[in-house]
Amino acid sequence: MNKILTLCENRGFLQKTYNAALKQDIITIFPTGALLQANLRNEWFNSSIINKDHTVFLNKNDFDETVEYARNLCNVLPFGVADVLRNKKSMKERVDLVKESGNKFDFRMYTLENDYNLKTNFYVSPKTSTHFFHQFQKQRKMWWRKFSANPGRYCYSDIKNGDKGTQRIDIIAEYEWGKQILETLTLNNDGRKKKNLEFKEGKTTFYPDIISSDISTTAMFLNALCDSYEEPVSQGKPRPLLHFHRKLAPYKLSFAITSQKASTLSELCDLALFLCRQLRDNHVSTLMLPSCSKLKLEEQWQQYDQMGIPYNIILNDNTLKDGVTLLRSRDTTLKEQVHVSDIVDYVEKLFKNY
Amino acid sequence: MNKILTLCENRGFLQKTYNAALKQDIITIFPTGALLQANLRNEWFNSSIINKDHTVFLNKNDFDETVEYARNLCNVLPFGVADVLRNKKSMKERVDLVKESGNKFDFRMYTLENDYNLKTNFYVSPKTSTHFFHQFQKQRKMWWRKFSANPGRYCYSDIKNGDKGTQRIDIIAEYEWGKQILETLTLNNDGRKKKNLEFKEGKTTFYPDIISSDISTTAMFLNALCDSYEEPVSQGKPRPLLHFHRKLAPYKLSFAITSQKASTLSELCDLALFLCRQLRDNHVSTLMLPSCSKLKLEEQWQQYDQMGIPYNIILNDNTLKDGVTLLRSRDTTLKEQVHVSDIVDYVEKLFKNY
Numbered sequence: 001m002n003k004i005l006t007l008c009e010n011r012g013f014l015q016k017t018y019n020a021a022l023k024q025d026i027i028t029i030f031p032t033g034a035l036l037q038a039n040l041r042n043e044w045f046n047s048s049i050i051n052k053d054h055t056v057f058l059n060k061n062d063f064d065e066t067v068e069y070a071r072n073l074c075n076v077l078p079f080g081v082a083d084v085l086r087n088k089k090s091m092k093e094r095v096d097l098v099k100e101s102g103n104k105f106d107f108r109m110y111t112l113e114n115d116y117n118l119k120t121n122f123y124v125s126p127k128t129s130t131h132f133f134h135q136f137q138k139q140r141k142m143w144w145r146k147f148s149a150n151p152g153r154y155c156y157s158d159i160k161n162g163d164k165g166t167q168r169i170d171i172i173a174e175y176e177w178g179k180q181i182l183e184t185l186t187l188n189n190d191g192r193k194k195k196n197l198e199f200k201e202g203k204t205t206f207y208p209d210i211i212s213s214d215i216s217t218t219a220m221f222l223n224a225l226c227d228s229y230e231e232p233v234s235q236g237k238p239r240p241l242l243h244f245h246r247k248l249a250p251y252k253l254s255f256a257i258t259s260q261k262a263s264t265l266s267e268l269c270d271l272a273l274f275l276c277r278q279l280r281d282n283h284v285s286t287l288m289l290p291s292c293s294k295l296k297l298e299e300q301w302q303q304y305d306q307m308g309i310p311y312n313i314i315l316n317d318n319t320l321k322d323g324v325t326l327l328r329s330r331d332t333t334l335k336e337q338v339h340v341s342d343i344v345d346y347v348e349k350l351f352k353n354y
Numbered sequence: 355m356n357k358i359l360t361l362c363e364n365r366g367f368l369q370k371t372y373n374a375a376l377k378q379d380i381i382t383i384f385p386t387g388a389l390l391q392a393n394l395r396n397e398w399f400n401s402s403i404i405n406k407d408h409t410v411f412l413n414k415n416d417f418d419e420t421v422e423y424a425r426n427l428c429n430v431l432p433f434g435v436a437d438v439l440r441n442k443k444s445m446k447e448r449v450d451l452v453k454e455s456g457n458k459f460d461f462r463m464y465t466l467e468n469d470y471n472l473k474t475n476f477y478v479s480p481k482t483s484t485h486f487f488h489q490f491q492k493q494r495k496m497w498w499r500k501f502s503a504n505p506g507r508y509c510y511s512d513i514k515n516g517d518k519g520t521q522r523i524d525i526i527a528e529y530e531w532g533k534q535i536l537e538t539l540t541l542n543n544d545g546r547k548k549k550n551l552e553f554k555e556g557k558t559t560f561y562p563d564i565i566s567s568d569i570s571t572t573a574m575f576l577n578a579l580c581d582s583y584e585e586p587v588s589q590g591k592p593r594p595l596l597h598f599h600r601k602l603a604p605y606k607l608s609f610a611i612t613s614q615k616a617s618t619l620s621e622l623c624d625l626a627l628f629l630c631r632q633l634r635d636n637h638v639s640t641l642m643l644p645s646c647s648k649l650k651l652e653e654q655w656q657q658y659d660q661m662g663i664p665y666n667i668i669l670n671d672n673t674l675k676d677g678v679t680l681l682r683s684r685d686t687t688l689k690e691q692v693h694v695s696d697i698v699d700y701v702e703k704l705f706k707n708y
Contacts, residue, residue, distance in 0.1 A: 028415040028419075029414035029415055031411035031414075031435075049639075050637055050640075057385035058388040060387070062382065069385060075645070113415070280406045283404055288409060290429055290430045
């Protein structure tokens with residue numbers, strides 16, 4: 001884990017500093033990491049708010065009022081209410097909590113200053129709640145697996161049965177250094193306490209069961225980094241890289257320019273800038289560094305692979321002659337020829353699907 | 355303005371409550387409004403972080419460290435650093451500030467509890483900073499106009515010249531009840547104070563000028579609501595509606611089902627549910643209410659138009675026979691025939707472009 005964090009530190013994802021008061025390393029997020037986090041939150045939004053199967057309302061203020069509003073608008077079960085909550089525990093409380101649990105490496109240990117909880121509550125009729133809960137577990141595990149470079153890593157913890165029929169199950173990721181809790185799913189009947197959740201079916205009155213999911217953004221962020229870390233062997237040497245899912249990658253594309261002549265070099269730089277603008281105009285996050293015409297190709301690729309950039313566009317002397325660029329893949333290191341005029345459409349297709 | 359706020363209150367965008375301590379109406383955001391806000395922030399992200407012309411880094415932690423990181427990675431000007439900051443002024447301070455300014459209706463008066471400032475700083479060489487500043491003003495005004503139902507509303511304030519060459523210009527929206535400040539653009543040379551912003555060009559040392567944009571999420575949110583409010587006359591009566599740009603609309607589509615027979619009704623409901631799932635799977639935010647098979651068409655359309663939903667899919671007896679649905683537009687109230695199997699692709703095309 002320390003090796004991964006050091007790589008991430010070098011590539012602008014985060015910074016690790018020792019906090020003497022907490023006797024603990026503290027992580028702060030850097031710009032590349034901030035983009036990763038924004039993408040993660042976006043995918044959570046897509047799966048939880050624009051939920052395929054159920055209508056979910058986003059709360060911004062008072063949770064109970066939103067439930068009331070959702071109830072009036074929907075009037076039938078199930079419906080959901082989602083919320084983004086700031087973790088109110090102080091950093092010290094969170095560190096103590098992890099230390100008690102006795103894990104040596106734990107995502108929650110590397111406390112981020114601003115930790116948020118992404119929470120979704122579903123209100124479900126008690127008759128179907130067990131079935132709903134099982135379906136929901138499967139869906140959530142699928143979601144984690146979908147974005148993973150190593151889907152076998154994700155599994156369930158044992159079910160913990162609490163008082164009054166409360167059930168709890170965690171989705172965990174297995175690492176060499178131990179298991180990490182990513183998401184907590186619970187089934188409970190808190191709804192009975194609340195007057196405004198009374199439903200009627202014929203002559204009987206009932207209260208919905210509540211099925212909820214709880215994700216810490218810190219765990220989600222660190223898991224995305226650790227999960228994607230790989231060390232394939234290339235030319236006898238390990239080639240550490242971050243194998244992000246293309247929807248999560250902070251940058252989708254980067255540029256590399258090679259030429260011997262200074263005049264073609266500046267022409268190619270203009271071309272790269274033109275392509276970069278076109279791509280960004282299509283909301284494709286593209287990294288364009290001034291170093292892309294100066295460093296050796298291998299050095300650049302190392303940098304881009306470690307930033308988890310899925311594709312690299314190579315412009316060389318031939319590009320000016322026949323308009324063909326090379327698109328290098330991070331994962332295969334193979335290059336394919338794409339014409340300059342096709343590249344925007346082609347990239348759109350590459351990144352469209354999950 | 356009160357008329358608009360009342361409409362928004364009825365449609366789940368917000369809630370207005372009188373705060374006795376502040377002697378002022380306070381607004382809290384409701385679920386539909388929360389979706390609108392998420393879309394607004396998304397568009398800001400697309401235009402400011404995935405910036406067409408310049409590389410912008412997203413700050414999460416320490417602004418100076420991010421600038422340092424951006425500087426090391428880019429090494430040439432211009433580059434940008436963006437930030438999402440919580441407005442630290444208390445609600446009382448903010449209300450007092452507006453009262454001093456003497457405006458009767460002001461977006462900043464209806465204080466939201468969680469107000470954020472979306473801030474972007476560009477670091478530009480002093481030689482080109484004036485040109486950059488003018489370009490930037492144009493770009494930002496274009497951005498506001500792009501999403502507006504009434505683009506002529508947006509204009510610049512006068513330029514205010516401050517000490518040491520500081521310039522400030524606001525982008526304002528003109529309403530019947532007065533002008534509203536939406537975004538503040540400034541050009542200044544704060545950079546000179548900071549050691550780590552020293553740049554070298556040949557033998558001369560210089561410090562970059564800083565061009566920054568500052569948007570309050572409260573003003574952005576309320577402006578989106580007020581800007582989109584329209585009252586076209588239909589059949590002799592005013593038909594109030596929210597004319598959102600399709601990228602901003604909280605929900606893109608809704609359903610209406612009409613049939614005389616109970617058996618076809620349930621079949622059509624299943625079909626609507628199937629279409630709804632397909633659309634949501636494509637990340638199209640779709641509203642599916644149980645009332646869509648019960649209320650009269652006119653009542654539903656009134657509700658959906660006032661929620662700013664651009665299109666309504668109508669399923670009727672014919673749909674089961676020949677598979678043709680009607681797609682009603684909020685803006686024209688015209689209906690076009692679309693086959694059930696084409697609707698997902700067609701909707702994708704409708705919402706793709708700006």
